[in-house]
Amino acid sequence: MDFPRVHDASGVRSDGPLRAVAGPVRGAFAPRRNALAVRRLDRGRALPGGARKEADPGLRLLPARLGAAEDRAPDEPVRPPRLSRRAAALAPSSTTAVARKAKALAATGVDVVDLGLGEPDFPTPDFVGAAGIAAIESGRTRYTDVAGEPALRDAIAEKYRREHGIALSRENVLVTAGAKQAVFNACQVLFEAEDEVALFCPYWVSFPEMVRLSGASPLYVPTELETHWKPIASDLAERATERTRGVILNSPNNPTGAVVEREQLESIVEWCEARDSCMIFDETYDRFLYDGRPHVTAASLREEHPDRIVLTGAASKTWAMTGWRLGWAIASRELIDAMASYQSHSTSNASSISQRAALGALSDPAQTDEAVARMLAEYGRRRETMVSGLAAIPGVRCLLPEGAFYAFADVSALYGAKQVAGSAEFCERLLSETGVAAVPGDAFGEDDCVRFSFAAPLASIEEGVGRIAAWAAAPVRSA
Numbered sequence: 465m466d467f468p469r470v471h472d473a474s475g476v477r478s479d480g481p482l483r484a485v486a487g488p489v490r491g492a493f494a495p496r497r498n499a500l501a502v503r504r505l506d507r508g509r510a511l512p513g514g515a516r517k518e519a520d521p522g523l524r525l526l527p528a529r530l531g532a533a534e535d536r537a538p539d540e541p542v543r544p545p546r547l548s549r550r551a552a553a554l555a556p557s558s559t560t561a562v563a564r565k566a567k568a569l570a571a572t573g574v575d576v577v578d579l580g581l582g583e584p585d586f587p588t589p590d591f592v593g594a595a596g597i598a599a600i601e602s603g604r605t606r607y608t609d610v611a612g613e614p615a616l617r618d619a620i621a622e623k624y625r626r627e628h629g630i631a632l633s634r635e636n637v638l639v640t641a642g643a644k645q646a647v648f649n650a651c652q653v654l655f656e657a658e659d660e661v662a663l664f665c666p667y668w669v670s671f672p673e674m675v676r677l678s679g680a681s682p683l684y685v686p687t688e689l690e691t692h693w694k695p696i697a698s699d700l701a702e703r704a705t706e707r708t709r710g711v712i713l714n715s716p717n718n719p720t721g722a723v724v725e726r727e728q729l730e731s732i733v734e735w736c737e738a739r740d741s742c743m744i745f746d747e748t749y750d751r752f753l754y755d756g757r758p759h760v761t762a763a764s765l766r767e768e769h770p771d772r773i774v775l776t777g778a779a780s781k782t783w784a785m786t787g788w789r790l791g792w793a794i795a796s797r798e799l800i801d802a803m804a805s806y807q808s809h810s811t812s813n814a815s816s817i818s819q820r821a822a823l824g825a826l827s828d829p830a831q832t833d834e835a836v837a838r839m840l841a842e843y844g845r846r847r848e849t850m851v852s853g854l855a856a857i858p859g860v861r862c863l864l865p866e867g868a869f870y871a872f873a874d875v876s877a878l879y880g881a882k883q884v885a886g887s888a889e890f891c892e893r894l895l896s897e898t899g900v901a902a903v904p905g906d907a908f909g910e911d912d913c914v915r916f917s918f919a920a921p922l923a924s925i926e927e928g929v930g931r932i933a934a935w936a937a938a939p940v941r942s943a
């Protein structure tokens with residue numbers, strides 16, 4: 465078959481056939497076809513093994529570009545792409561924004577004390593790293609089942625049996641790229657437009673955005689410093705409407721460290737069951753509770769895993785594995801299947817190497833307990849230092865957190881003296897004037913507060929708290 469001679473966009477003549485598509489060339493393009501740039505299909509190009517590529521006689525012309533766009537003047541610069549409404553409405557994570565600012569400031573030579581990041585500063589334990597290395601060396605570098613390697617799903621189910629006496633099977637487990645993806649997937653399969661999802665406030669920064677990305681709207685249920693930031697079931701019942709289809713509860717809580725009381729949790733689960741609502745229970749910090757407090761998991765409230773609860777957890781904090789991206793969701797088989805289906809079209813399986821590392825971690829409870837105990841003891845020392853230092857600053861109110869590794873301090877009494885409008889401005893001034901990075905409470909829905917992370921060395925905490933105290937006491941600098 466003969467192909468028309470055409471010139472490509474660079475003016476070079478081509479004798480080859482035009483790049484092809486299966487469908488017909490649209491009528492509107494046909495008259496302009498010769499004026500359009502086209503890409504040549506390299507007929508006759510040698511292929512490996514000496515074969516030659518034959519043109520498909522059924523192929524049709526594909527314009528490489530459509531010429532000048534009708535809605536843009538020729539001399540007008542190309543506009544940036546239009547963002548979807550979804551993306552445009554999305555607020556970037558404040559915690560990562562603070563980290564970026566702190567890094568940028570440090571790059572200018574400022575001695576920054578970073579109390580912003582919610583990331584363990586401990587290395588991943590050797591026995592876990594070794595399992596990851598073994599995975600690479602033995603070639604476990606291929607796709608796994610979308611829902612995760614069966615052995616890892618079994619090991620996660622076994623963790624719940626061991627720690628909480630809950631009977632689960634691998635069909636109740638989905639392995640994800642971190643707890644974040646587990647919560648995200650759950651929101652996607654459970655909620656939709658018109659739904660409301662209740663969030664106890666202060667909430668983890670990503671919850672409201674994940675709810676919005678599902679099409680639903682967040683419904684905020686406040687908790688108070690005076691009641692130790694504890695979620696209270698009757699507050700939820702009071703605020704909920706008939707559109708409230710879900711609750712996201714995080715215990716121990718980021719940013720407050722509050723641990724939900726068992727009776728309150730029971731009442732919230734009962735409320736969900738009575739209301740045809742679902743609960744996502746995020747227990748990312750399940751191993752980090754102080755003063756011997758036990759972790760209460762929503763799954764342990766019933767003999768069978770409650771159909772209306774999705775538990776989310778991760779290897780990220782327990783084994784200091786944030787960068788490995790490994791988490792999980794626990795739910796009924798039907799919900800796990802729905803989430804796996806969703807994941808099959810987004811990220812597929814979590815990293816095969818991280819899955820083997822997590823399997824190594826979960827298969828060795830003795831070494832895990834030892835590693836966790838070491839980290840917890842160190843976090844405990846830092847907690848005392850940070851909270852006693854902050855609470856001693858006039859105008860600062862701060863409770864000892866029961867879990868996680870954050871101090872959530874009410875600094876609003878300093879706003880007037882520092883002439884700031886709220887927590888964002890407070891943190892900006894704190895960073896620029898003292899080099900201490902912290903996350904504004906408004907990112908968590910509580911503008912009176914600031915979150916200080918004690919996942920930082922003790923010396924940094926002492927230095928940081930000292931700088932904050934001196935700054936709080938100093939008169940306001942004129943601009």
Ligand SMILES: Cc1ncc(COP(=O)(O)O)c(C=O)c1O
Nearest residue numbers: 642643644668718748778780791
């Ligand atoms: C409450 C909460 N949930 C989920 C996550 C995300 O965990 P991962 O890193 O495993 O995705 C975090 C991380 O800081 C968190 O604080």
